[in-house]
Amino acid sequence: MRKYFGTDGIRGEVGKAPITPEFMLKLGWAAGQVFKEQGKKILIGKDTRISGYMFESALESGIVAAGADVRLVGPMPTPAIAYLTRTFRASAGIVISASHNPYTDNGIKFFSAEGGKISDEIEERIEYYLEQPMEVVQSEYIGRAKRIEDAAGRYIEYCKGTFPIGRQLTGLKIVVDCADGATYHVAPRVFSELGADVISVGVNPDGLNINEVSGATKPELLRKNVLAEGADLGIALDGDGDRLILVDAKGNVRDGDDILYIIANHLMNTGRFNGGVVGTLMSNFGLELAFSENGIGFSRAKVGDRYVNEKLVQHGWSLGGEPSGHIVCRDITTTGDGIVAALQVLRAMIEEKKTLEQLLEGLVKFPQKLKNVRVAARFSPAEEPSLQKAIAHANERLNGLGRVLLRASGTEPLIRVMVEGRDQKMVDELVDVLVAEVEAVAKEKAQAIS
Structure with a gap:
């Protein structure tokens, strides 16, 4: 069991262990000990939250104290660090970001020399050095x-290079929402330099407003701007740029499942498809049925883009993602990249001469509802008999025409409750029942601690 690393690095509230300057100093030193064996150079990037400056300095100090060199790139999207780590032949890349979380949180993500998430073994080695005296x-x-x-x-040119030579976005009006995060100075330029008429929102970061009222987790502002501007498409990225949510010309919000459907079908239609698609336990059952009808293989991974990536490698496939908007195009890049994924959707629109709504014809989603229950003490729903009994009862009522999923978040103190079925009323009812059961268990756990 790892003490600090979760499903996507290390994350938490600023000022509370382990998200403190003292820990970051030691973390930098530990990472320096591990990665200097592969080469002396380590990249550090960050998103726009104010605490990033503090942690950047602490990590830098720890790394150089271990005898490794540092290259600082400032505010940059997470996928940009993956790319730059490869191109600069660095031994590792570090991103200071809490992704879609509020500015009061922060975290650390690591990339390997190849631009992928580091392995469990490397995380364990870093944790080993965290327990050693710092010398x-x-x-x-x-x-x-x-x-x-x-x-x-460099990153802007890389993103543009993933779009076919000779293709342009001329004639398209696009609203780009950067969540006042790390893509604020790159995403609008990518789309405008490819010829689109770009309206930018969420591009005035002040260190405190990241993900506050806009971005992939709050698409309502984007939706309003798309409708007000009469835009062809809205693109919402999260605070560190690895998530993508779209809004079509009619104001409908389109999630990662929709994006996977569009990209996979376009690859199939143009003879470029490879194998199948990897989704997660949260992917809509309607997506799986639609792929089956189109002769596209589908496999589910655990929630988290690292697990999607692992299953893609395992199958030898190139496309995967999550409903939250992490889309991995392994034939182009090594990790989830919101800008690159958006360009693949735009390519489909241009080459097939269709709107976003038209590209989604044939995908019929099951009603699905997700609620998050914040808990004081983390626990696994799989280890709670009362919750397993409630899940079994819910599945009986769904009668094989739906799914129930209860899981602990790997990045926040939350239990996620999801129900999917053909009947919206039953889905809503079952979610409420399960949430009440989770809240009861959470209350017992909290009382036991106090």
Whole structure:
């Protein structure tokens, strides 16, 4: 069992262990010990939350104290760090971000030299060094730190390079919502330089407003702007740029399942499809049925883009993602990238001469409802008899025409309750019953602690 790493790095509230300057100093040193064996250079990027400056300095100090060099790229999307880690031949990349969480949280994500998430074994080695006394190398071996000034331009050109030469976005009006996060200075430029008429929102970060009223987790502002501007499409990214949610011209919000359906079908129609698609336990059953009807294989992974990536590698497939908007196009990049995924949807629209709504014809989703229950003490629903009994009862009522999923979040103190079925009224009712059961267990756990 790892002490600090969750499903997507290390994350928590700023100022509370382990998200403190002292811990970040030691984490930088531990990472330096592990990665300097593969090469001395480690990249550090961050999103726009105010605590990023503090943790950037602490990590830098720890890394150079271990004898490794640092390259600082400033505010950049998470997938940009994966790309730059590869192109600079660094031994690792570090992203200071809490993704879609509020500014009061922060976290750390690691990328390997190949641009993928680091393995469980590497995480365990870092945790091993976190428990060791911190010793600074001799002065002549202390690492050096430099800033990469052209990082944004490099990533912009990379993203544009994933769009076919000769294709342009001319004639399309697009609203781009950057959640006042790390894509604020790159995403609008990518789409405008490819020819689109771009209206930008969420591009004025102040360190405190990341994910506050806009972005992939709050698409209502994007929806209003799409309708007000008469835009062809709305693109919402989250705070660190690895999630994508779309809004069509009629104001309908389209999630990661919709995006997977569009990209997979376009690849199939153009003879470029490879194998099948990986979704997660949260993917809508309607997506699985639609793929089956179209002759597209489908496999479910645990929730988390790292698990999607692992299953893609296992199957030798290239496309996967989550309803939350993490879309992985492994034939193009190594991790979830909101800008790159949006470009693949735009390519489908242009080459098939269809609107977003038309591209989604044939996908009929089951009614699905998700509620999050915040808990004081984390626990596994699978280990609670009362919850297992409630799940069994819910499944009986669904009678094989739906799904129930209760799981603990890997990044927040939440229990996620999801029910899917053909009847919306029953889905709503079952979610409420299960939420009440989870709240009762959570209350007992909290009382036991106090």
